Amino acid sequence: MRQFIRHPVSVPIEVKTDRHEPQRAVHTHDISLGGLAFVADEPQAPGAELGLRIGCVQPPFEARARVVWCRPHAANGSAEAYELGVAFLDPQDVFLARMVEQICYIEDYRREVLRCEGRELTSEEAAFEWIDRYAADFPVQRHMPMH
Known part of the structure; x- marks a missing residue:
């Protein structure tokens, strides 16, 4: 599982x-x-x-x-x-990888807005929009069990 x-x-x-x-x-x-x-x-x-x-x-x-x-x-x-x-x-790398994942989602969002809407966003503008629209749905990191 x-x-x-x-x-x-x-x-x-x-x-x-x-x-x-x-x-x-x-x-x-x-x-x-x-x-x-x-x-x-x-x-x-x-x-x-x-x-x-x-x-x-x-x-x-x-x-x-x-x-x-x-x-x-x-x-x-x-x-x-x-x-x-x-x-x-x-375990700290898990947190950092999640930050990288968010950055990648934001950059994908920036490219998608340009492709679909013709709006050219800076990375910062895309981050603000992505956070406003999608951050609540981004899974929260929970405590990881130690192995």
């Missing part, structure tokens, strides 16, 4: 394994109060630690996470893909 409600969001992230490979760019699949899920081109064993970096915010969000699960993912095309679920190692 899933412990946390997941929220779909597509955020570009970089993933670094402990094998000293270059970071690979992927997109998150969803974010929850405990971690996030993303599609990668290589499987990772549960328990493996990864470095995560989200560079679309300033300062960039960086965190360490542990792979909780890994399963084959039906990808477009013939390339193999794997969906990974990871849990943040530092």
